[in-house]
Amino acid sequence: VYNREHTLLNGQWEALVDLYSRGTKMGVYQNKTAQSDTEFYEYKFVDGFGLTVPRDWNSQREELRYYESSVWYKKDFSYTLQSGKRLFLYFGAVNYRAEVYLNGVKIGSHEGGFTPFQFEITDKIKSGNNFLIVHVNNQRSAASIPALEYDWWNYGGITRDVLLIETPDYYIDNYKIQLAKGSLTDISVKINLSEKKAGIPVMVEIPELKIKKTVSTNSEGQVSFSVKTGRVPSLQCWYPETPKLYDVKIATPYETLSDNIGFRSVSVEKAQILLNGKPVFLRGVNCHEEIPTRQGRSYSEADALQLLNEVKALNCNYVRFTHYPVDEKLIRLAEKMGLMIWEEIPLWQDIDFANKKTFALAQKMLAEIMHRDQNRCGIVLWSVANETPISVERNEFLSSLIQQVRATDNTRLVTMATDKFWYDEASGQVVTNDSLCQQLDVVSINRYFGWYTPWKTQSTNMKWKIFTDKPLIYDEFGGESLYGVHGDENRASSWSEDYQARIYADHIAMFANIPNLCGTSPWVLFDFKSPYRMNLRFQQEWNRKGLLSENGERKKAWFVMKDYYDKKKNEKLITK
Ligand code: GCB
Numbered sequence: 001v002y003n004r005e006h007t008l009l010n011g012q013w014e015a016l017v018d019l020y021s022r023g024t025k026m027g028v029y030q031n032k033t034a035q036s037d038t039e040f041y042e043y044k045f046v047d048g049f050g051l052t053v054p055r056d057w058n059s060q061r062e063e064l065r066y067y068e069s070s071v072w073y074k075k076d077f078s079y080t081l082q083s084g085k086r087l088f089l090y091f092g093a094v095n096y097r098a099e100v101y102l103n104g105v106k107i108g109s110h111e112g113g114f115t116p117f118q119f120e121i122t123d124k125i126k127s128g129n130n131f132l133i134v135h136v137n138n139q140r141s142a143a144s145i146p147a148l149e150y151d152w153w154n155y156g157g158i159t160r161d162v163l164l165i166e167t168p169d170y171y172i173d174n175y176k177i178q179l180a181k182g183s184l185t186d187i188s189v190k191i192n193l194s195e196k197k198a199g200i201p202v203m204v205e206i207p208e209l210k211i212k213k214t215v216s217t218n219s220e221g222q223v224s225f226s227v228k229t230g231r232v233p234s235l236q237c238w239y240p241e242t243p244k245l246y247d248v249k250i251a252t253p254y255e256t257l258s259d260n261i262g263f264r265s266v267s268v269e270k271a272q273i274l275l276n277g278k279p280v281f282l283r284g285v286n287c288h289e290e291i292p293t294r295q296g297r298s299y300s301e302a303d304a305l306q307l308l309n310e311v312k313a314l315n316c317n318y319v320r321f322t323h324y325p326v327d328e329k330l331i332r333l334a335e336k337m338g339l340m341i342w343e344e345i346p347l348w349q350d351i352d353f354a355n356k357k358t359f360a361l362a363q364k365m366l367a368e369i370m371h372r373d374q375n376r377c378g379i380v381l382w383s384v385a386n387e388t389p390i391s392v393e394r395n396e397f398l399s400s401l402i403q404q405v406r407a408t409d410n411t412r413l414v415t416m417a418t419d420k421f422w423y424d425e426a427s428g429q430v431v432t433n434d435s436l437c438q439q440l441d442v443v444s445i446n447r448y449f450g451w452y453t454p455w456k457t458q459s460t461n462m463k464w465k466i467f468t469d470k471p472l473i474y475d476e477f478g479g480e481s482l483y484g485v486h487g488d489e490n491r492a493s494s495w496s497e498d499y500q501a502r503i504y505a506d507h508i509a510m511f512a513n514i515p516n517l518c519g520t521s522p523w524v525l526f527d528f529k530s531p532y533r534m535n536l537r538f539q540q541e542w543n544r545k546g547l548l549s550e551n552g553e554r555k556k557a558w559f560v561m562k563d564y565y566d567k568k569k570n571e572k573l574i575t576k
Helices: 301-313 328-336 356-372 392-408 435-439 497-511 556-570
Strands: 005-008 011-018 050-053 070-079 085-091 097-102 105-111 117-120 128-137 162-168 172-179 186-193 201-206 211-216 222-228 246-251 256-261 266-269 272-275 318-321 340-344 379-386 413-418 421-424 429-432 443-446 472-476 517-520
Touching: 050 070, 070 162, 085 097, 105 117, 172 246, 172 256, 186 201, 211 222, 266 413, 272 517, 301 328, 318 328, 328 340, 356 379, 356 392, 379 392, 392 413, 392 435, 413 435, 413 472, 497 556
Parallel strands: 318 340, 340 379, 379 413, 413 443, 443 472, 472 517
Antiparallel strands: 005 162, 011 050, 011 070, 070 128, 085 117, 085 162, 097 105, 097 128, 172 186, 186 222, 201 211, 201 246, 246 256, 266 272, 421 429
């Protein structure tokens, strides 16, 4: 959407805090003012008393820090839509529920705090002044995704950009331009126009590759073809070290769009992950979409840069964005900076897996994010869940999502994070009972030895033979420390940098025992806000597992991990 003709509706919006969510009953969306002597309204938006969009409300006003309920947002804007044009209202994300009203009339609603949504408003926009009202509610519920409890802050509000997008009457509805599966030279192009009309010429051009091809739509309004890239100039695949993006143009007689698209292939061969056909080790880190110093959601380009600079400083070639889809700005910047990306929907731990509505919601979230990021070559892994408890319902639910990923996108890998494995003292082996992993391309495991799970033996004695026919990512490990605290490296309750660093050293020593290890991502880049963390001496509502403190100071464990990645980077990977 950012490459289309658009107007940002960001900035100051008026806002009403509605603790009991009475506003719908009261008709707040109509924004009425008294017209007669007997009339009155018990709500009124006032200019100057508002909230900034995009941004969570918690970090904007002290009294909203713990707020979990409704806020009504209002924006006045003036617009004149030329005849023959169509207009869409697009939200990057609203956490968690949104009901949208234009000029007093409901135009739609959306559930899910981290994915984009849009409504066509061509017939609803007035020439001149308009008012937009959004009812946002971030109350947690058992049937939601995520559900009632999760280890991060429930930042509410219109947290990402709001755009008005103007298109011609007959517009490019979708384009997917990526390397064809299994090829390092052929680019597959799939384009849909907004209506089912045959014979409309669609041109695709990649000037740097001297590619220019025009194909007419079929009766479905689609074009689908693949182009061979020539030898001169030859296609330069996207690599973390050389994250090449090409300028791509798509044109119909009615509009021209352009995007920066990179081309790479990611696949699995036996127990290895291959990037452009070559084995790759994912040197990653887990990253929440939070700016710790502000205690708020990241929302701007500058925020994205701040987070990703720290990912790069650790010598990473990969980032796991946890536990929800992040802003498109972060994804685009990560790709530009040469980071492979794990993207995940927030099916975190206890989800109502037996609930059909929850399942439909998960399907929709997955579809929304896979659609938004279909052209982002940086994304190599789609994750369907994190640490969910095993049950028949969970297995059916997640298995369907795994199939959905495969049916939508066969050019990336599917995974999920599981913590259902443990060390068996009798056999000296690490074992698992999570059979769902058989369905994945990549098995990803989370286990906090030395923190939640005390070591039962020296880390180097532990034998690993888990799904040895598949690549394995050690996806979460670590422990807590408060920056600046030094103490006993053998005592968890010292909360010391020394104890945390020891956990890292022990894990790194153990990694040599995992034959199918293809990547690691410590938990977590920065200390982050979490209601789970009530130790007032060391935590004060901060999860202290950061390699960096909330102020960006490097803890001892950061240096241990950096040293590991420096060595890993120079290691030659041989095709097994
Ligand atoms: C986990 C979760 C992550 C938590 C982390 C912790 O296993 O996946 O969301 O924040 O542990 O710190 O407990």
